[in-house]
Amino acid sequence: MAEVISLASYTNNSIDVRKLKTGLIQQADEQVEKVLAEEHAAEPIKNMDDLIGISQYLINNGRYRDNMLFIVGINFGLRVSDLRMLRFSDLITDDLVFKTSFPVFEIKTRNTRKHAKNRYVTINRAVIDAVTLYLENTDNVKLSDFMFRSDSNRNVNNTPLTRGSIDRLLKSIAKEYGLTIRVSTHTLRKSWAYHQMAMSNHDPRKLVLLQKMLNHSSLAQTLDYIGITNEEMEDAYMNLNLGSADHNYLIDSTIYEGEVLSIAK
Secondary structure (H helix, E strand, O other): OOOEEEEEEEEOOEEOOOOOOOOOOOOOOOOOOOOOOOOOOOOOOOOHHHHHHHHHHHHHOOOHHHHHHHHHHHHHOOOHHHHOOOEHHHHEOOOOOEOOEEEEOOOOOOOOOOOOOOEEEEOOHHHHHHHHHHHHOOOOOOOOOEOOEOHHHOOOOOOEOOHHHHHHHHHHHHHHHOOOOOOOOHHHHHHHHHHHHHHOOOOHHHHHHHHHHHOOOOHHHHHHHOOHHHHHHHHHHHOOOOOOOOOOOOOOOOOOOOOEEEEEO
């Protein structure tokens, strides 16, 4: 009978390495330094439970504006320069009815496109719920108000949060919640794009669509932007195992989220 060895569990696309027996190697006796490039690129929030958890954390703490910013950011996929300029009138009619969609003349691409073109953003249920929750818990809001104003000037000046303020806010939320990824304003847009691909089962047509929506010059740039490239590179290493006696590791890239991989020896 084959001896079955439970190797590890897949969590976040990585295998938990088996711990070595005591005595096989000694602790380091000198400080080891290694020169590495600083990682700057923000990452998407890939775990759906984290997306839900962050929203619930903000709601439970009465941070309805921050929750609205987070939900709108991950559902609209706008650059922060356009996101911060949204007004309630963009989403809601004078008759106080949520629109189906609305146009955005994106700031970054205004001077790069040969022909001026609006991007149309569809308003989904998650956004409607987050905006409604904010309005139910906030007084004196006007349709002409910017959606994301600082708490200090909410009832005085109708000015939106700055890009820097949003960046600091998102980093603070990530730290409080316990996210270990690199977070910046790009995280919202990257999360939107990543889950667009994930929910399409990596349909090539969706990738082409995202390239167009993100205004990228190549499909490779889009894959890299949303974090798919790093996942594929990690899988390329994990699935190889050249020279191993257990060379027939059948590691399926679809085995994630805590499933145990057992291999016959």
